[in-house]
Amino acid sequence: MIALLLRDLTLAFRAGGGFGLGLAFFLLVAVLVPLGVGPESGILAIIAPGILWVGALLASLLSLDRIFALDHEDGSLDLLATAPLPLEGVVAIKALAHWLVTGLALTLVAPLLAVLLNLPAAGYPWLLLSLAVGTPALSVIGAFGATLTIGLRRGGLLLSLLVLPLYVPTLVFGAEVARRGAAGMALATPLALLAAITAGSLALLPFAAAAAIRVNLR
Amino acid sequence: MIALLLRDLTLAFRAGGGFGLGLAFFLLVAVLVPLGVGPESGILAIIAPGILWVGALLASLLSLDRIFALDHEDGSLDLLATAPLPLEGVVAIKALAHWLVTGLALTLVAPLLAVLLNLPAAGYPWLLLSLAVGTPALSVIGAFGATLTIGLRRGGLLLSLLVLPLYVPTLVFGAEVARRGAAGMALATPLALLAAITAGSLALLPFAAAAAIRVNLR
């Protein structure tokens, strides 16, 4: 298990492996939106929490197809399935690796990008907290979606279509926490709901994902 | 040449081929942004042209890696390079196929999504015009970027990183045309600049792209 985590992390840090690129994408969204929307900082400050959450979501979405498709293409997935590891564990580890290189990294750089989008100072801790609590759900749900499209070459865009509706509750509560935080409103309820979604997906989705992998291998 | 165009279009329309998914992504951006930003239609109307342009850009960006990487993986690109077609022509045809299945399709559905984002009625024709003039540039620039990352497996995110800076002028002028159109302001200058960018990239980039392919094959 630990060997698998280490391998996935090593591969992510190698050239072309995807680490840093999720971050870069997040950065680019934060840069492009002001370019597209125009520079009035009043509007930017209002939309900042939402745009940052959408950016985080897209950044983690785009790296999903690497979770399993690479292993399937080069035959490693067949070999992992015959190795002495439970497939549920493989899914959980791979989702964890994905979170470490995207979700965690995004959370850590988010304050920087918030500056670009003129987020009010009160919003920073809540933005961070909402990302820290919400991004693990994005990784697990994404890993589940990725198992559905394993067999399809370049299923990337289909994967996005499948996963995005599943991301909606996380996005809504996450952005709500960040927005209310920035506006100084009460936010215990959405935060609790966000945490509940994360906990629930962590507990249940690896089983669904392992079932989908078995279907795809046969 | 026509055989190549037909083949690429056939493949795009086959299951998992990518047509419709670019569209789906565009739709998803238009849905996610309000979910993240919150439902006030006044704010949405102001940011609508910018968000739609950012969405169109991301949608065409995400399908770029299919342009060459698939052909490289299965060996077709080697064979195409030794076939009696000029590589510049191959690039141009592939960019054309990409534009037909993404840029053109995006332009045609943009008015629908503009409804979702409460774009003012005056903005519709200009949004359409800006997309029609600007998206060919996105496809050609993207095809050029795709040739740079041919050799890298799943170079998708690196590709985004390389191409996005190149997309900035198109985005800025395109969104400006759409925004001024929605606000009823004069827009001849940005429109002329947008057209100039498109014409210039169409004329020059296929040569750069063909050179990049030759480097990647050796």
Place this chain on the structure above:
Amino acid sequence: MELRVGNLAVSRGGLVVLEGVGFTLHPGRALVLRGANGIGKTTLLRTIAGLQPAVCGEISAAPECLAYASHADGLKAALSARANLSFWASVFGTGRDAAGAALERMELTGLQDRLAAQLSAGQKRRLGLARLLVTGRPVWLLDEPTVSLDQAAVALFAGVVRAHLAAGGSALIATHIDLGLDEAETLDLGAFRPRQLRPVAGGFGEAFDDATGALP
């Protein structure tokens, strides 16, 4: 560990491609599967390895005893030859030394720090086969193991298989070429081809084969 296969039927694309396959593979023995392209060798091996369900019949060995090597090598292009092997060694719990020993055995020690992407077709294949040594499992299922190997490498690999047999392991090998394993028995799969191809019972093909009755 004995591998007994009895009356096995396997399917691909919803059709039964082989049926009534039966053999016993004793420890210390090798069995070579032969048959024309498309007869179902890959399908049979995947079924025995537990990657796809059998249509019917039984397979005695537990998946925990089987090591499967497919057409694809499962190498990560961005990792060095050694890192690739070490990963599988820790997955199978055979420890770090196993990887070094396997590299040595397949004569890859000189290339161990090279990235897998920078190996030639035959070198990659040798590295893929070295993985078998670090699984520590007794029954090897090999799908055309010698593709891309030159004669010296084929002989080297035959030696590795022979040593594995001598240590009490066994091997089931699908191949088109002669490996020089004289002691191996051969099983021609042509005999198990169904007389008439038919859809898998209980699958989509069979369920709808006769769905509408005679068309009016």
Place this chain on the structure above:
Amino acid sequence: MELRVGNLAVSRGGLVVLEGVGFTLHPGRALVLRGANGIGKTTLLRTIAGLQPAVCGEISAAPECLAYASHADGLKAALSARANLSFWASVFGTGRDAAGAALERMELTGLQDRLAAQLSAGQKRRLGLARLLVTGRPVWLLDEPTVSLDQAAVALFAGVVRAHLAAGGSALIATHIDLGLDEAETLDLGAFRPRQLRPVAGGFGEAFDDATGALP
């Protein structure tokens, strides 16, 4: 069309892997390249095909006369066998009939409407080789063409090559196994291995090999 190669040196990964390669391939003849794994057969064929530049030396044939078949088959999994071939036939301008004839020649007519994804390893390979027939080019460069083929298919392919030679074509074939082409000459690449590996002249490797002088 005669292929003359003189004093050719080829490189891979910035190192010269073969040098001083020279041979002449006359119309109607076949030349088999032999050599251990990793000696540089693939590299040599790619260089001759014009896919990568030679380090030095000359190659007489224009790329327009060469048809290259690599390790990968260039098949689109989502297209039928026939559509795959027809595409190449129209790219090479040899017309629709060529595809049908090639399918027939490689005994794939029965599989022509099957998607390429649904072919077995050997069937895919046969389809990849059928592409050579629709190029209409005289000089074939073949990189391990018989990988995954069974004996019948190898014989079939040898027949195709023989017919190609009889029609005035020629073939340069890298392979580890015996094709049964008795009339073919053999060239062992072992002889062209540089005594000492050295970086390519004018490349990054050489430029910085001695960049700092003796370290102080």
Place this chain on the structure above:
Amino acid sequence: MSIWEFANPRNFMRISGRMLPWFAALAVLTLATGLIWGFFFTPDDYKQGATVKILFIHVPAAMMAINAWIMMLVTSLIWVIRRHHVSALAARAAAPAGLTFTLIALVTGALWGQPMWNTWWEWDPRLTSFLILCLFYLGYIALWSAIEDPEAAADLTGILCIVGSVFAVLSRYAVKFWNQGLHQDSTILKVGEEDPLDVAYYVPLVISIVGFVFFFIVIVLLRTRMLIRARRLIALEARERVG
């Protein structure tokens, strides 16, 4: 006769073939009655004028959009648990119908919104959750058509449908939390309470809802029969090719 008789494709074809004309007749009858009554024999609303008549399409379509998903969930569960092939195909058959109902509800809602709320689109929770439902349908259909092997496609779409249902409920709740909205609550089940739907509208509305139900059944039966025939064609072709 047990319901599982339907699980056998042959029986399904036989029984459904016999029932289809009756359902079709019922569908035509109820739809025609409900819609004609609704459009021509109800008074204009004092506030909404004639636009209120969109109600007779909008509400049934919206209800059926949800019901179609529920039916897909049930048939998917039957496939996953009991592995009846017809049930997998029925789920597949229902998806495009459900998508169409969703789109009808969205479009009629938009047409209605223009005079009522003075906007085509509003990020109201009900509207938003329909948009998300639309995406679920699209993803489900796309996944079915992307996977070649029917067995794997049925399994994977079944898993997607089950997991998706949980998330669909969650997002319904989430968007409600996010925006209180303009759309009125359900009143159809509250007859007799204060401020009910006017009886003049109530009866034709119920009839057209029943009409939509029959219409849905007819479409699903037709499409399932078509998919069964298509599978049979593939099975016969496969036999021919190899035999």
